[in-house]
Amino acid sequence: MKRLLTLVFAFFITSTAALAVDSATEAALAADPVAEKRLQKLSEELRCLVCQNQTIADSNAELAQDLRREVRTMIKDGKSDKEIVDFMVTRYGDFVLYRPPVKGITLLLWGGPVALMLLGLFILQRYLRRRTTRLNAEDQPLSADEASRAEALLKENTPK
Amino acid sequence: MNRYYWILGAFAALVALLAIGLNLNPRDVPSPLVGKPAPAFSLNVLAKPETTLGPKEMQGKVWLLNVWASWCVSCRQEHPVLVEFSKKVNVPLIGLNYKEVRGDGAFDMSKMAADEEKKLAFERANKWLADHGDPYTLTVMDLDGRVGIDYGVYGVPETYVIDKAGLIRMKHTGPITPDVLGQKIMPLLAELNK
Numbered sequence: 001m002k003r004l005l006t007l008v009f010a011f012f013i014t015s016t017a018a019l020a021v022d023s024a025t026e027a028a029l030a031a032d033p034v035a036e037k038r039l040q041k042l043s044e045e046l047r048c049l050v051c052q053n054q055t056i057a058d059s060n061a062e063l064a065q066d067l068r069r070e071v072r073t074m075i076k077d078g079k080s081d082k083e084i085v086d087f088m089v090t091r092y093g094d095f096v097l098y099r100p101p102v103k104g105i106t107l108l109l110w111g112g113p114v115a116l117m118l119l120g121l122f123i124l125q126r127y128l129r130r131r132t133t134r135l136n137a138e139d140q141p142l143s144a145d146e147a148s149r150a151e152a153l154l155k156e157n158t159p160k
Numbered sequence: 161m162n163r164y165y166w167i168l169g170a171f172a173a174l175v176a177l178l179a180i181g182l183n184l185n186p187r188d189v190p191s192p193l194v195g196k197p198a199p200a201f202s203l204n205v206l207a208k209p210e211t212t213l214g215p216k217e218m219q220g221k222v223w224l225l226n227v228w229a230s231w232c233v234s235c236r237q238e239h240p241v242l243v244e245f246s247k248k249v250n251v252p253l254i255g256l257n258y259k260e261v262r263g264d265g266a267f268d269m270s271k272m273a274a275d276e277e278k279k280l281a282f283e284r285a286n287k288w289l290a291d292h293g294d295p296y297t298l299t300v301m302d303l304d305g306r307v308g309i310d311y312g313v314y315g316v317p318e319t320y321v322i323d324k325a326g327l328i329r330m331k332h333t334g335p336i337t338p339d340v341l342g343q344k345i346m347p348l349l350a351e352l353n354k
Contacts, residue, residue, distance in 0.1 A: 049189065052186060062263060066305055067309070070309060090193075091310060091311070092189070092314070093312070095189045095190075
């Protein structure tokens with residue numbers, strides 16, 4: 001219970017803090033809408049390394065605020081999007097990118113789901129093929145011997 | 161029967177994979193700076209605020225750069241290890257005090273003037289070292305965390321090992337434990353100092 005209360009409390013603190021930041025962002029947005037739009041877009045591509053499952057646009061951690069400020073300065077200095085992203089990657093590595101680049105070490109990450117789906121399809125196809133051949137093999141016409149036995153059984157059970 | 165072994169095997173493999181994944185430390189993000197030159201900076205020295213220090217002045221030496229702050233809780237855990245290290249080992253240990261005042265979160269920075277922040281930061285850092293012991297050869301003050309960004313700092317404490325040519329050879333994120341010191345840092349220092 002105590003834990004739950006702490007959680008609720010923490011939630012309120014963070015949500016009010018987020019509101020405070022929003023008003024600051026709004027003020028800056030009004031001052032220079034184009035730059036702020038770019039900042040917003042870039043921030044959504046960059047991971048906050050403190051709260052690792054958030055972008056620096058979502059996160060309100062100190063570091064995220066600092067990095068947003070850094071991006072804002074670079075936009076003002078006329079840096080291109082690529083230059084800004086490169087700035088982050090040279091300092092924090094590919095991990096800072098919310099969408100990791102496709103390269104040797106991330107092949108499994110990008111290709112894994114596709115590979116698993118192909119494997120699944122392969123297994124399904126093999127299973128279906130085997131099932132068909134098995135059913136076909138079982139679905140033979142009765143041999144003469146079997147036919148006479150079936151007839152005898154049917155005769156036995158026919159009501160007189 | 162055979163088929164059940166197959167499923168059991170696949171399940172065991174999945175469990176093993178997840179077990180490995182869960183035991184990895186998500187905070188341990190490999191730094192792209194390892195093998196690269198230590199980013200340049202020129203920051204005020206804590207003991208002598210009128211002087212500055214940067215990696216250029218450390219050229220030709222193997223040295224450690226340790227990021228700390230008085231508000232950082234894990235730094236307290238690490239500190240005795242550093243104090244012990246500084247007594248035993250003759251390798252320069254430079255402290256990088258990271259956002260001493262604004263990192264604390266207890267101050268409203270919009271209401272604080274720059275010189276006021278600077279004064280408070282120096283006071284707080286000096287007090288902390290006086291209270292807990294000072295293992296640092298020198299400490300430099302990164303008030304706004306700008307140098308921290310260049311070094312890819314995202315959690316204090318962090319420690320960098322820098323070689324004679326000024327290249328970063330290792331980065332450790334989180335507090336240095338006696339194990340990390342003995343098994344990773346000391347052997348590397350010995351090798352670099354050869």
